[in-house]
Amino acid sequence: MNDQGRILKFQVFRYNPQKKGDKPRMVTYEVTEAPGMTVFIALNDIREHQDPSFQFDFVCRAGICGSCAMIINGQPTLACRTLTSTYENGEIKLLPLPGFELIGDLSVNTGKFMRAMSERVESWIHDADADEVDFHRLEERMDPDVADQIYELERCVECGCCVSACATKRMRPDFLSAVGFVRLARYALDPRDKRSDEEFYEIIGDDDGVFGCMTLLGCEDYCPKDLPHQTQIAYLRRKMALVR
Amino acid sequence: MKVIYTDSLVIGGGLAGLRVAIASMQRGVDTIVLSLIPAKRSHSAAAQGGMQASLGACVKGDGDDEDVHFADTVKGSDWGCDQHVARAFVNTAPKAIRQLAAWGVPWSRVRQGDHEVVINGKKVTLTEKADSHGLIMARDFGGTKKWRTCFTSDGAGHTMLYAMDNKAIQMGIPVHERKEALALIHEDGVCYGAIVRDLITGELIAYVAKATTIATGGYGRLYAITTNSVVSEGIGNAIALETGIATLGNMEAVQFHPTAIVPVGILTTEGCRGDGGLLLDKDEYRFMPDYEPEKKELASRDVVSRRMTEHMRKGKGVPSRYGDHLWLDIRLLGRKHIEKNLREVKEICEYFLGIDPVEALIPVRPTQHYSMGGIRTNATGESPTLQGLFAAGEAACWDMHGFNRLGGNSVAETVVAGMIVGEYVADYCGANAVNISTTTIQHFMKREEKKITALLFRDFGENPFQLKAEMQKIMMDDVGIFRNAADLEKAVEELKVLNQRAKRIALRNRISSSNPELVEAIRVPKMIKLAQCVAYGALLRTESRGAHSREDYPERNDRDWLKRTLTTWTDASADLPELTYEDLDVMKMELPPGSRGYGVDNTFHHPDTAKREQEIEALKRDNPGADRFELQEMLNPITIPDKFKGKNERIGRGFK
Ligand SMILES: Cc1cc2nc3c(=O)[nH]c(=O)nc-3n(C[C@H](O)[C@H](O)[C@H](O)COP(=O)(O)OP(=O)(O)OC[C@H]3O[C@@H](n4cnc5c(N)ncnc54)[C@H](O)[C@@H]3O)c2cc1C
Ligand code: SF4
Ligand code: SF4
Ligand code: FES
Numbered sequence: 007m008n009d010q011g012r013i014l015k016f017q018v019f020r021y022n023p024q025k026k027g028d029k030p031r032m033v034t035y036e037v038t039e040a041p042g043m044t045v046f047i048a049l050n051d052i053r054e055h056q057d058p059s060f061q062f063d064f065v066c067r068a069g070i071c072g073s074c075a076m077i078i079n080g081q082p083t084l085a086c087r088t089l090t091s092t093y094e095n096g097e098i099k100l101l102p103l104p105g106f107e108l109i110g111d112l113s114v115n116t117g118k119f120m121r122a123m124s125e126r127v128e129s130w131i132h133d134a135d136a137d138e139v140d141f142h143r144l145e146e147r148m149d150p151d152v153a154d155q156i157y158e159l160e161r162c163v164e165c166g167c168c169v170s171a172c173a174t175k176r177m178r179p180d181f182l183s184a185v186g187f188v189r190l191a192r193y194a195l196d197p198r199d200k201r202s203d204e205e206f207y208e209i210i211g212d213d214d215g216v217f218g219c220m221t222l223l224g225c226e227d228y229c230p231k232d233l234p235h236q237t238q239i240a241y242l243r244r245k246m247a248l249v250r
Numbered sequence: 251m252k253v254i255y256t257d258s259l260v261i262g263g264g265l266a267g268l269r270v271a272i273a274s275m276q277r278g279v280d281t282i283v284l285s286l287i288p289a290k291r292s293h294s295a296a297a298q299g300g301m302q303a304s305l306g307a308c309v310k311g312d313g314d315d316e317d318v319h320f321a322d323t324v325k326g327s328d329w330g331c332d333q334h335v336a337r338a339f340v341n342t343a344p345k346a347i348r349q350l351a352a353w354g355v356p357w358s359r360v361r362q363g364d365h366e367v368v369i370n371g372k373k374v375t376l377t378e379k380a381d382s383h384g385l386i387m388a389r390d391f392g393g394t395k396k397w398r399t400c401f402t403s404d405g406a407g408h409t410m411l412y413a414m415d416n417k418a419i420q421m422g423i424p425v426h427e428r429k430e431a432l433a434l435i436h437e438d439g440v441c442y443g444a445i446v447r448d449l450i451t452g453e454l455i456a457y458v459a460k461a462t463t464i465a466t467g468g469y470g471r472l473y474a475i476t477t478n479s480v481v482s483e484g485i486g487n488a489i490a491l492e493t494g495i496a497t498l499g500n501m502e503a504v505q506f507h508p509t510a511i512v513p514v515g516i517l518t519t520e521g522c523r524g525d526g527g528l529l530l531d532k533d534e535y536r537f538m539p540d541y542e543p544e545k546k547e548l549a550s551r552d553v554v555s556r557r558m559t560e561h562m563r564k565g566k567g568v569p570s571r572y573g574d575h576l577w578l579d580i581r582l583l584g585r586k587h588i589e590k591n592l593r594e595v596k597e598i599c600e601y602f603l604g605i606d607p608v609e610a611l612i613p614v615r616p617t618q619h620y621s622m623g624g625i626r627t628n629a630t631g632e633s634p635t636l637q638g639l640f641a642a643g644e645a646a647c648w649d650m651h652g653f654n655r656l657g658g659n660s661v662a663e664t665v666v667a668g669m670i671v672g673e674y675v676a677d678y679c680g681a682n683a684v685n686i687s688t689t690t691i692q693h694f695m696k697r698e699e700k701k702i703t704a705l706l707f708r709d710f711g712e713n714p715f716q717l718k719a720e721m722q723k724i725m726m727d728d729v730g731i732f733r734n735a736a737d738l739e740k741a742v743e744e745l746k747v748l749n750q751r752a753k754r755i756a757l758r759n760r761i762s763s764s765n766p767e768l769v770e771a772i773r774v775p776k777m778i779k780l781a782q783c784v785a786y787g788a789l790l791r792t793e794s795r796g797a798h799s800r801e802d803y804p805e806r807n808d809r810d811w812l813k814r815t816l817t818t819w820t821d822a823s824a825d826l827p828e829l830t831y832e833d834l835d836v837m838k839m840e841l842p843p844g845s846r847g848y849g850v851d852n853t854f855h856h857p858d859t860a861k862r863e864q865e866i867e868a869l870k871r872d873n874p875g876a877d878r879f880e881l882q883e884m885l886n887p888i889t890i891p892d893k894f895k896g897k898n899e900r901i902g903r904g905f906k
């Protein structure tokens with residue numbers, strides 16, 4: 007890459023539902039590329055120098071917090087860790103993540119969706135004694151491998167890419183989605199959670215749950231944390247089929 | 251006027267804020283949490299390395315206990331911390347981590363038998379005891395005598411924050427997301443909540459409460475290059491400062507982390523060096539042992555950052571278009587270890603640098619990382635000057651970190667402070683009522699409305715993005731790792747000018763609802779004031795202590811500077827804050843000031859130090875039968891809620 011930098015063309019979805027009379031539209035911005043430029047850097051550049059009303063969400067800007075998922079050239083992904091140099095022709099089209107309430111421009115309300123998901127799968131350790139635990143004493147032991155396996159499923163950052171990539175979710179608005187499945191699988195695996203298979207069945211044993219999934223695996227393809235959706239969905243299905 | 255009443259208002263949904271909210275709720279106190287963003291996205295999630303707690307389960311943690319953790323923390327702080335608070339902290343940290351284990355954090359566990367590690371550049375085999383199998387594991391971190399930093403692979407902060415937020419969801423604690431606190435409501439020296447802006451609709455809401463806790467994290471974004479998130483802008487500190495009553499403590503104490511990647515400033519965790527990674531210069535030469543023969547790469551953060559800067563100043567940096575940097579080498583740890591315990595680091599290198607750290611060197615440079623300063627509180631977490639205002643976590647100067655905090659002690663602080671301060675918040679809510687007139691609430695509401703209206707109607711003026719960039723550059727260039735009077739004077743003067751200019755911000759996008767430019771316009775004047783507190787505090791502190799390093803005053807000066815800086819801004823039209831100082835009482839210290847063991851010790855000693863040492867010796871002599879708990883009680887009795895007073899059990903040692 008030379009020092010001059012090429013001109014990038016960003017085609018961006020703009021719409022502010024808070025503003026009376028505003029209409030959804032695509033707007034093009036040109037930005038001079040710099041070495042190591044990410045979509046995060048480019049969007050801030052546009053906001054600071056071209057249009058200060060431009061809305062989008064970044065927090066960690068390091069691919070850790072899950073705030074910045076959007077559709078970049080047709081694919082859901084984390085914008086903060088996407089280098090502009092990935093796109094050879096320098097044309098980058100940005101759309102807000104579908105499947106979530108639009109706040110404005112590229113900003114969507116994933117927070118609200120994820121809190122509802124957590125409430126629905128009861129995303130916490132179910133153990134009446136957890137609050138009574140005597141923290142002066144040694145902690146309960148855990149098999150080191152089990153701890154590692156739980157962590158593998160807990161790496162989800164609630165970015166919503168899997169939700170936006172899911173065809174079933176588009177047809178069934180109440181479909182729990184892959185993020186809910188991995189969350190549930192994480193608790194099903196955890197020996198500290200005392201829920202029975204029947205109790206898990208109550209949550210996901212229907213067509214809005216794991217039996218609605220068509221295993222097209224958009225979720226696995228687009229999960230930025232590479233969570234093993236396929237194996238987890240299969241695992242939950244087997245487990246739930248036994249209860250049914 | 252929209253008013254929402256609650257008992258315990260918590261501003262901030264990171265680890266500290268959530269833990270305070272949980273404590274309030276557990277005690278039956280009505281609680282609301284406010285956050286700029288969904289709680290799980292708070293910057294606490296970014297902590298990769300881990301949490302310090304002296305469990306002593308792994309073989310390299312053998313012999314660890316509260317006392318060792320205490321000594322490390324006090325030395326790390328360069329004796330700038332409050333030793334009562336540090337004591338309360340180390341005694342509670344094991345309980346905090348065990349409670350989190352019960353709440354769902356999948357801490358990495360000890361595996362019995364042999365495992366290979368890298369220590370001082372060499373492969374070593376360690377053998378874990380069968381007794382410890384399945385207990386919580388720990389890793390090595392800078393400035394610690396034992397392996398004490400407990401972790402979940404490379405996602406400690408993430409798993410802690412998820413467990414904490416899930417607990418809050420289980421308890422039905424409302425988190426009002428996309429809300430920004432703009433000002434505190436107070437009357438007659440008592441705080442009653444905050445004026446809050448809805449970041450989507452732009453509506454202003456008065457949240458009126460008995461107790462208000464600020465847990466808004468650090469102020470790293472005062473600097474152009476920082477490891478902190480884009481929302482770590484110190485607004486919680488600023489709104490406390492703007493009351494003119496609450497004080498900020500040690501704002502000049504700013505930590506630089508040795509290893510953030512160049513140029514973007516994203517952190518690679520201290521776990522890299524803890525697990526055996528090395529620092530190399532342009533000749534791929536390992537230089538740290540030359541400077542710090544004992545601790546090498548694992549000296550305290552402030553020390554490593556300064557040594558790296560010194561080495562680069564000698565021309566040993568690797569030149570790049572973004573300025574000089576050094577190399578972090580983790581190749582020797584091997585693929586398996588990196589892909590399991592340092593995977594986040596690997597992802598960061600792949601995505602942001604396009605390199606694989608299993609095979610390539612990582613370009614790193616010391617970068618702004620942590621704010622030791624914050625809202626000054628007493629040991630209960632309450633502001634000593636503004637009643638009903640509490641603070642916890644990185645936003646607070648509870649003061650267990652003094653002038654340099656140890657890696658792993660910060661997420662530990664958030665949770666421990668959350669537990670302790672949360673109890674005092676609940677006590678306070680039980681004992682107090684909301685005695686505030688509607689006129690006062692209206693007054694604060696109108697004041698904020700007026701400011702926003704003025705911004706929306708001004709036709710010409712300053713650009714807030716531009717002002718922020720100028721401030722960040724001043725802080726980088728003149729208030730950085732090494733400081734001196736000339737640079738600091740220049741910074742103080744330039745920031746004064748920015749402060750004036752920030753009074754004339756005008757917007758291009760003049761709408762009151764969701765509007766990033768308006769958000770910036772509201773925050774930037776506040777940030778500039780904080781920057782002034784940092785720069786002015788640094789100018790007046792004519793010594794070097796911990797992360798505050800003056801080239802023109804290289805000695806730690808206990809004689810004149812064993813004090814905490816307190817900053818207030820009483821006159822809103824003044825162009826500088828007011829600074830006063832609070833002495834640290836050597837005669838009450840459990841560990842009187844000594845040498846940290848880095849470089850030459852050129853401390854100017856405090857006249858009381860020798861006296862206190864003798865007093866401690868005498869006390870030990872007179873109480874030959876006293877165990878370590880009794881001695882601590884005599885030397886450093888602490889304020890702590892009863893439920894946290896018990897002793898901690900350790901494997902192979904019981905409650906001793
Ligand atoms: C990259 C990185 C790695 C780290 N690694 C470690 C580590 O390994 N070990 C360790 O001990 N420490 C580590 N730290 C430090 C540690 O993570 C932080 O100090 C700690 O998590 C801060 O937690 P907190 O709860 O105080 O604040 P945060 O987690 O920053 O939360 C702040 C909250 O306040 C809210 N907020 C802010 N302003 C407002 C406002 N005006 N109105 C309403 N809400 C507001 C935000 O929305 C957010 O919810 C690391 C820090 C960084 C930057
Ligand atoms: S497998 Fe397909 S249908 Fe099932 S959750 Fe994933 S994307 Fe949706
Ligand atoms: S499962 Fe993957 S894609 Fe889905 S929310 Fe979690 S991290 Fe994102
Ligand atoms: S901003 Fe945190 S993942 Fe992109």
